[in-house]
Amino acid sequence: MSNIVAIVGRPNVGKSTLYNRLTESRKAIVDDFSGVTRDRHYGTSEWTDHQFTVVDTGGYVANSADVFETAIREQVMIAIEEATVILFVVDVTTGITDLDDEIATLLRKGNKPVFVVVNKVDNTSQVSDATEFYSLGLGEIYTLSSMTGSGTGELLDEVVKHFEDVPLEENNRPKYAIVGRPNVGKSSIINALIGKERNIVTPIAGTTRDSIHIHYNQYGHDFMLIDTAGLRKKTKVKENIEFYSVMRTIKALEEADVVILMIDAVEGIESQDINIFHLAEKNKKGIVIVVNKWDLIEKNSKTVKVFEEQIRQKVAPFTDVPIVFTSVLEKQRVLKVIDVANKVYENRARKIPTSKLNEVMLPIIENYPPPSIKGKYVKIKYITQIAGATPMFAFFCNLPQYIKDPYYRFIENQLRENFEFTGAPIQVWFRQK
Ligand SMILES: Nc1nc2c(ncn2[C@@H]2O[C@H](COP(=O)(O)OP(=O)(O)OP(=O)(O)O)[C@@H](O)[C@H]2O)c(=O)[nH]1
Numbered sequence: 001m002s003n004i005v006a007i008v009g010r011p012n013v014g015k016s017t018l019y020n021r022l023t024e025s026r027k028a029i030v031d032d033f034s035g036v037t038r039d040r041h042y043g044t045s046e047w048t049d050h051q052f053t054v055v056d057t058g059g060y061v062a063n064s065a066d067v068f069e070t071a072i073r074e075q076v077m078i079a080i081e082e083a084t085v086i087l088f089v090v091d092v093t094t095g096i097t098d099l100d101d102e103i104a105t106l107l108r109k110g111n112k113p114v115f116v117v118v119n120k121v122d123n124t125s126q127v128s129d130a131t132e133f134y135s136l137g138l139g140e141i142y143t144l145s146s147m148t149g150s151g152t153g154e155l156l157d158e159v160v161k162h163f164e165d166v167p168l169e170e171n172n173r174p175k176y177a178i179v180g181r182p183n184v185g186k187s188s189i190i191n192a193l194i195g196k197e198r199n200i201v202t203p204i205a206g207t208t209r210d211s212i213h214i215h216y217n218q219y220g221h222d223f224m225l226i227d228t229a230g231l232r233k234k235t236k237v238k239e240n241i242e243f244y245s246v247m248r249t250i251k252a253l254e255e256a257d258v259v260i261l262m263i264d265a266v267e268g269i270e271s272q273d274i275n276i277f278h279l280a281e282k283n284k285k286g287i288v289i290v291v292n293k294w295d296l297i298e299k300n301s302k303t304v305k306v307f308e309e310q311i312r313q314k315v316a317p318f319t320d321v322p323i324v325f326t327s328v329l330e331k332q333r334v335l336k337v338i339d340v341a342n343k344v345y346e347n348r349a350r351k352i353p354t355s356k357l358n359e360v361m362l363p364i365i366e367n368y369p370p371p372s373i374k375g376k377y378v379k380i381k382y383i384t385q386i387a388g389a390t391p392m393f394a395f396f397c398n399l400p401q402y403i404k405d406p407y408y409r410f411i412e413n414q415l416r417e418n419f420e421f422t423g424a425p426i427q428v429w430f431r432q433k
């Protein structure tokens with residue numbers, strides 16, 4: 001089950017700074033991905049063996065003054081519905097404002113754990129000022145400085161206590177999540193697949209508000225579809241549609257084995273799509289990209305190639321991902337999506353016997369050994385696939401610390417060229433032996 005920590009609060013209290021602080025351990029990985037520096041309001045974080053997703057609501061609020069209070073109120077409501085834990089950020093330098101009071105009222109009515117985070121407590125002399133925030137009526141307060149990071153550890157120690165344990169698998173059927181921005185055609189493709197049977201499908205497990213699991217068992221296929229469609233009716237503020245769908249998407253994505261990311265052919269791949277892609281990649285999910293509404297595109301013999309190249313450029317470096325062009329409206333290639341998702345599911349579960357792995361990879365390494373550093377040579381002795389849900393490989397060698405990024409990439413590419421892992425993220429480690 002996913003654990004989502006939502007950061008709420010009025011503007012300028014330091015939500016983004018806290019968000020950056022909480023996700024910064026991952027920054028090095030995130031920075032590897034080119035082209036996604038802005039518009040990133042959610043990321044993964046870790047604390048004492050717990051992994052969770054942090055969502056910064058701040059970035060979603062509209063600039064215009066007349067919608068923003070409505071927007072913030074709505075966001076708090078969405079956070080109450082969708083998050084595991086809510087961090088309510090307030091500012092010690094301003095004290096309690098009217099908007100803080102209003103947010104507190106909503107949070108008191110909600111049934112989710114709320115942590116009052118009194119930010120900008122940069123030195124101990126401000127700690128006593130923070131006691132004012134007890135009057136919000138939300139229990140314990142946590143003073144911290146997002147700028148320096150002091151106090152975040154104490155907060156996270158308490159936050160992780162509210163996380164749900166990973167539940168037993170509800171079954172071992174493959175789980176495919178259909179995700180994508182609003183209006184891209186998620187409901188349409190699910191309807192095309194399930195047709196009238198949809199009506200007799202009942203949501204499985206948890207509340208009806210959770211993402212809906214649909215059991216698909218036709219034409220020799222047996223899998224679960226996780227549906228994130230149909231969220232638009234719930235919110236009035238345009239920006240919150242995005243926020244809402246992000247929360248749902250994170251949940252669906254974490255539950256899935258393969259993520260079917262739908263992109264609108266007319267709008268092309270946008271930063272939100274790329275963020276979802278990277279989130280799926282970081283979570284080691286299989287990925288299929290579906291370019292829908294292909295009927296609306298004027299095509300010539302090169303169009304598919306051009307589209308594919310543009311998409312691969314944007315999602316780089318993980319480009320070994322299948323792309324299917326569909327028109328759900330004209331029922332084109334809808335079943336192909338499922339065939340491809342099945343293939344990716346297989347690829348993600350693929351196990352290469354150690355003997356085969358060494359037989360193929362050792363000669364390649366022999367021909368292109370890691371470059372020597374300061375006259376020292378890395379000698380790779382043998383390779384083995386590590387047991388797990390996703391493809392992971394350990395390369396045993398004398399000087400693992402001398403292996404640099406380009407060589408990791410080379411090895412990954414060689415694994416992909418010689419074995420079939422299309423759509424599945426691969427992890428490669430060099431280990432001392
Ligand atoms: N002194 C001090 N300043 C801080 C701290 N955290 C954030 N700030 C400052 O407060 C200002 C607002 O911080 P943001 O993180 O952008 O606030 P926000 O809540 O995300 O704002 P919106 O995006 O408008 O919702 C910035 O100038 C930060 O540098 C802190 O711990 N101490």
Ligand SMILES: Nc1nc2c(ncn2[C@@H]2O[C@H](COP(=O)(O)OP(=O)(O)OP(=O)(O)O)[C@@H](O)[C@H]2O)c(=O)[nH]1
Nearest residue numbers: 182183184185186187188229230231293327328329
């Ligand atoms: N031209 C064209 N229109 C499509 C296609 N697929 C879906 N649409 C239309 O796009 C609109 C949105 O489709 P939905 O299936 O509701 O999109 P959604 O992704 O479920 O939207 P949310 O519920 O907001 O998340 C509808 O009017 C569909 O008829 C397609 O392949 N071609």
